[in-house]
Amino acid sequence: MADQERILPELLSKHQTQILESWSAEQLRNRRPGKAGISEEDLRGQCRDFLNALQEASQDDPSDDLQSPIWERARDILTDISREQSKHGASPSDIATFVFSLKQILFQLLQTEIGKRPEVFAREIWTTTLILDRLGLFTTQVALKIREEVIARQQSEMLELSTPVVKLWDGVLALPLIGTLDSERTQVVMESLLEEIVRTGAGIAIIDITGVPTVDTLVAQHLLKTVAAARLMGAECIISGIRPQIAATIVHLGVDLGDVSTKATLADAFAIALRRNNLVVTRTTPAARRQSAE
């Protein structure tokens, strides 16, 4: 292969400006409307850097072994570009398309340059395809890695919803929810409350949502379902920890909590629970304490 003429690197340097122009124009056309994306200037810069690296590497190594050090600069540049683009919301396929869209432009140039020599033309098309396919695949690997990094970070940031059902009094259970209720775990937590109701025969369960940052229709639906299921098991639920801004938002959402009792604080809910159980809390005086001790 070494003594074959190297068409691709020559083509890349000879038509540098033209390739850069049509390729970045293609990128700009492909941009989805209404999407932030990177600026036109940055995009042009990315295209230029990549074309230079591609030119250098294919000059030094007409083979297509992307693992070789000769391709390192091209790989580094593509990694940076993938990171930058995915930061702006580009999907893995968007980023691969970035590389693949170079094909048509290069093929057209090859056609005009060496189209009259079918054997050389076929060989060059093949090498160019191979190189661009591998580079395109490389970007999807990078994109996957970025995605894994994001997920790992999210998992550590996401408040794991872990809430024990606690007994506040005979017949009074409480479930203090802390965290986001988006995950599958919500169902598990709600079911553990129902199990406790059955196990203890409690008549009142307080679900406290002070620690739930956002109450949307999904959270509301979880709550309504749990209240309905508890009722079937003979327990009444009280939802507490509804901050004023949450109360207003629930109303705007149009969620109808129906006849479910709601309270601002867990303490308020507990007071209700005691009253329903015909219990009263009284403040004693030293004199009364002495009397009851006698």
Add this chain to the structure above:
Amino acid sequence: MAIRSESLPILSSEDVVTVRRRVRAMAIEQGLKLIDQTKIITATSELARNTFVFGGGGTVLLEALESGGRYGVRLTFEDRGPGIADLTLAMKDGYTTGGGLGLGLSGAKRLSNEFEIDSRLGEGTRVTITRWR
């Protein structure tokens, strides 16, 4: 008009959590009151989940707005999913095809100052909401 912007993917329920957190940060930066923060975050939660569940995933564009001394947050949710056949029906309280409460779209509209929805069958859905300080 937009002084800052960022685009985020919505491909999982974890992404919905991240998007809410980014919107909260932007709403605070833009000086929205707690009640208005809560409203736009809740609307975000609804639209982001619709994008993920019904749209099969998509993106959201967050824009910090400044216009003649007014500050606000504009969000554009976009997916290339199946689209919505009957928008009037989808906007009705209680209409759901996914066993939900059917309040996400109409609720998000009530929670926003401006609301725009554009959906084409087989092409996708775009919802834009704005909340001003």
